């Protein structure tokens with residue numbers, strides 16, 4: 207099911223009009239939404255925000271959102287963006303912030319006690335962005351621009367956020383260009399706009415809302431890295447995923463990775479995106495596939511005909527697609543994919559079997575990010591179903607990614623982008639290893655058949671899902687047999703290798 211967006215509000219706080227800087231934060235790796243991303247302080251609307259008075263704001267929705275933005279900003283940074291708040295002793299503000307964390311007071315009560323009122327006129331509406339549909343958690347976020355009016359200094363407490371700093375917008379943009387940090391599309395657009403306009407404050411707001419994406423429009427054209435776009439399309443994929451991420455990479459010449467949707471309506475959205483690129487003077491060079499599964503190739507024939515371009519895939523994927531999709535070129539392991547006009551955009555194809563035999567990942571060598579297909583995904587779990595799936599190869603492929611010289615972020619075929627590649631892959635390995643340990647322990651305890659092993663090793667999984675777990679168990683058993691830790695004594699019976 208596609209998640210319904212929740213209301214949220216965020217603040218773009220600027221200071222020093224002569225040499226403008228914006229305050230931004232890094233989100234904790236432990237958060238469910240955009241872990242490890244750089245963003246602006248803010249958060250979800252709370253019911254009490256509906257009752258917080260805001261002056262100089264005629265629209266009701268705007269008043270609620272501004273109340274939420276100011277409250278969240280105070281909770282996250284300790285800065286209270288209300289006229290007169292700077293006169294409160296810093297200890298007093300600190301005590302209030304603590305009390306809010308402990309929920310021993312409310313924000314509304316704080317404002318009443320200190321006779322402070324939020325002034326809507328000081329918080330300029332600067333965009334509204336909705337998380338695209340492929341994310342498991344989605345927000346409809348209202349952004350407000352304001353300048354620091356007193357000498358309060360933000361302070362981040364380790365928790366949901368791990369870092370906070372004042373940064374010149376141009377420096378923030380350079381850090382994104384180098385591939386060093388992750389920003390979601392709204393943050394990137396805001397940073398780019400601030401970099402171009404912050405010396406003329408009057409031009410800021412119109413520039414911030416000049417594109418439809420910034421005013422509640424479709425934001426699926428997401429440029430996560432220079433020359434690297436993500437466009438999720440709806441596909442008949444496995445729940446909880448609803449979409450497959452299609453990637454468009456390059457400059458003047460574009461490659462389309464996994465044009466996945468068989469649905470006409472979704473193909474049309476991709477057409478619109480690509481037509482936009484073509485209007486910018488670009489052209490489509492080739493279609494590339496991560497692997498042969500139907501939720502990755504549904505739109506390939508349509509698109510290759512539309513642009514008269516070839517389709518490239520691993521030889522083993524091409525074999526599986528015979529009769530359905532014509533693969534015109536094989537991609538070999540370690541092949542380098544380059545672009546004449548963008549010498550620093552270099553994708554290394556990595557043959558990464560495990561989920562399927564002919565699975566490819568694409569490693570961008572300059573900035574260290576990887577298009578991971580179904581090897582690592584941002585939502586749900588990866589199915590390893592023998593004989594196409596192979597658990598030992600799957601582990602090897604995960605370890606191959608971990609060993610890459612530079613490893614930053616991951617872009618799976620489903621779900622959101624993954625900011626911390628290493629953490630996610632280590633999590634995957636730990637999770638699979640724990641499952642394998644349970645399977646081994648079950649056999650050690652006397653289980654010999656799949657009917658005995660599956661319930662013993664999957665006590666944490668609903669019996670309804672045991673048929674799927676059974677396929678995984680077979681994959682783990684194959685690996686354990688290959689490693690000579692388990693012995694297969696008949697079609698369906700397994701014992702420890704050192705038992706007789």
Ligand SMILES: [Zn+2]
Nearest residue numbers: 497499561580
């Ligand atoms: Zn797949």
